[in-house]
Amino acid sequence: MAVVLVVEDDPVVRAAMIRDLTARDWVVRSVGTALASLREVAEHPPDVIILDLGLPDLDGGETLKMIRGVSNVPTIVATARDDESEIIRLLRAGADDYIVKPFSSEHLNARIEAVLRRARGAQPAQLLEVAGLRIDLGSRVSTLDGAELELTRREFDLLAYLAARPGRVVPRRELLAQVWRQSYGDDQTIDVHLSWLRRKLGESAAEPRFLHTVRGVGVKLVEPE
Numbered sequence: 533m534a535v536v537l538v539v540e541d542d543p544v545v546r547a548a549m550i551r552d553l554t555a556r557d558w559v560v561r562s563v564g565t566a567l568a569s570l571r572e573v574a575e576h577p578p579d580v581i582i583l584d585l586g587l588p589d590l591d592g593g594e595t596l597k598m599i600r601g602v603s604n605v606p607t608i609v610a611t612a613r614d615d616e617s618e619i620i621r622l623l624r625a626g627a628d629d630y631i632v633k634p635f636s637s638e639h640l641n642a643r644i645e646a647v648l649r650r651a652r653g654a655q656p657a658q659l660l661e662v663a664g665l666r667i668d669l670g671s672r673v674s675t676l677d678g679a680e681l682e683l684t685r686r687e688f689d690l691l692a693y694l695a696a697r698p699g700r701v702v703p704r705r706e707l708l709a710q711v712w713r714q715s716y717g718d719d720q721t722i723d724v725h726l727s728w729l730r731r732k733l734g735e736s737a738a739e740p741r742f743l744h745t746v747r748g749v750g751v752k753l754v755e756p757e
Contacts, residue, residue, distance in 0.1 A: 550562055570598055585610065604706075610635075665695065694753035
């Protein structure tokens with residue numbers, strides 16, 4: 533059974549979450565501060581994190597960014613706000629999902645199951661194929677319509693990461709963490725590499741074929757129409 537790390541500073545809320553999740557057969561660990569959560573993630577990586585934003589020692593959004601700097605563990609943010617700008621901010625910071633307080637144990641359980649399904653399904657195969665694009669992760673060779681693409685190491689890693697998640701909008705913060713291995717960085721770095729990659733794929737930002745930018749969120753790779 534998967535291990536759930538509950539990061540919640542309110543002892544009453546934390547106890548209720550532990551009780552409900554344990555009753556559903558999850559293995560539950562809990563901490564009450566941001567620094568304790570970072571230590572847990574580094575020393576005893578969980579399978580999923582439930583992260584409250586109102587922590588006493590560090591803003592929850594900053595905590596999320598720091599977690600993303602060391603781990604890609606699926607993270608569900610618990611927030612009292614449900615406005616669009618807040619949701620976009622959290623997703624760009626690296627959240628996999630969010631849940632608005634107050635929530636039921638059934639709702640939380642469903643969210644946990646969903647992010648774990650996505651995480652397990654995102655494990656890349658050795659050979660990725662999207663339309664005429666073929667990426668061999670073992671040999672690190674990629675071809676388009678049978679012709680080999682001359683990609684740099686970073687271009688190959690970026691293309692492979694997106695191709696392993698076809699149709700999913702990948703936040704820029706996630707690309708920085710997983711492709712560049714940086715918790716912070718300049719979006720221009722991503723834009724430059726996307727521009728080079730698009731040129732080699734025979735497309736442009738104005739006329740995309742595989743790589744589509746979703747303004748304010750991230751990038752997705754899709755099968756051409």
